[in-house]
Amino acid sequence: MNPEKIAQLVATGKVYDLGMDYYVGMPHHPNHPPFAFSLTKLHGEMVYEGGVSACNCLFASGGHTGTHFDALGHISSEGRVHGVGEIGPWQEYQGLRKGGIHEAAPVVTRGVLLDIADLEGKACLDSDYRIGKRVLQEAAKRQGTPIEEGDAVLIRTGWIRYFNEPTRYISHHEGCPGLVEEGARWLVSQGVRYVGADTVALEKTPTPNLPVHVILLVENGIHIIEAMNLEQLSEEGIHQFLFFASPLKIRGGTASPVRPVALA
Numbered sequence: 001m002n003p004e005k006i007a008q009l010v011a012t013g014k015v016y017d018l019g020m021d022y023y024v025g026m027p028h029h030p031n032h033p034p035f036a037f038s039l040t041k042l043h044g045e046m047v048y049e050g051g052v053s054a055c056n057c058l059f060a061s062g063g064h065t066g067t068h069f070d071a072l073g074h075i076s077s078e079g080r081v082h083g084v085g086e087i088g089p090w091q092e093y094q095g096l097r098k099g100g101i102h103e104a105a106p107v108v109t110r111g112v113l114l115d116i117a118d119l120e121g122k123a124c125l126d127s128d129y130r131i132g133k134r135v136l137q138e139a140a141k142r143q144g145t146p147i148e149e150g151d152a153v154l155i156r157t158g159w160i161r162y163f164n165e166p167t168r169y170i171s172h173h174e175g176c177p178g179l180v181e182e183g184a185r186w187l188v189s190q191g192v193r194y195v196g197a198d199t200v201a202l203e204k205t206p207t208p209n210l211p212v213h214v215i216l217l218v219e220n221g222i223h224i225i226e227a228m229n230l231e232q233l234s235e236e237g238i239h240q241f242l243f244f245a246s247p248l249k250i251r252g253g254t255a256s257p258v259r260p261v262a263l264a
Helices: 003-009 133-143 164-170 182-190 211-220 231-235
Strands: 015-017 036-041 054-062 068-071 107-115 153-156 194-197 224-225 240-245 255-257 261-263
Touching: 003 240, 015 231, 107 133, 107 231, 133 182, 153 231, 153 240, 182 211, 211 224
Parallel strands: 107 153, 153 194, 194 224
Antiparallel strands: 015 261, 036 054, 068 224, 068 255, 107 240, 240 261
């Protein structure tokens, strides 16, 4: 990005943390492993000269647990992955040799918050709310933030308020609000490069076959970021900003935990 564009986006230099905490018992989709954590050494168990000790930890997590960044290889359609073609020869349990998260570059781009909950005058959308083209356009127009090519578009439903109620947040059977095919195709037509949300799946759930993931990841190579905390941006009326996200270079991974940041 050129310095003039950055200066337009960064008015005060305030940093907004868009990531959620990782903790034992946090929400996780039933298709993905939970987060596990333990301290492996307590202070005083191993002491260096002068009374110095180190406290250490071990954690394990599914790549799609918590705030995370999807690799293009996360989803296939008819056995094909964006930029790879037939994925069969390039996958094994040790990882994806093509299409893995290690291929995803760090993100520095214009970010736009489309605050759909605020548009509807609600703290949180109802579980059956479908985010299509019309409401996306209305939010962009009302906020004065037309979508530009290369943007990261972040969609707020307010659903993150249930993050500490794992069963409700996941809502695997009852579902949660989200993007539908029409809305996804409109975002594609605007030239976006990344789409994020505060829900576990971005798209309206329950879903029989992840159509929005197919449109974005498989058909158009647009990365998805899920389980984001967009509340502070909404509360302070921040709708455009400089957006940063850097997935871990997990060789062959289908996603990575990520701590996105907005600078406004």
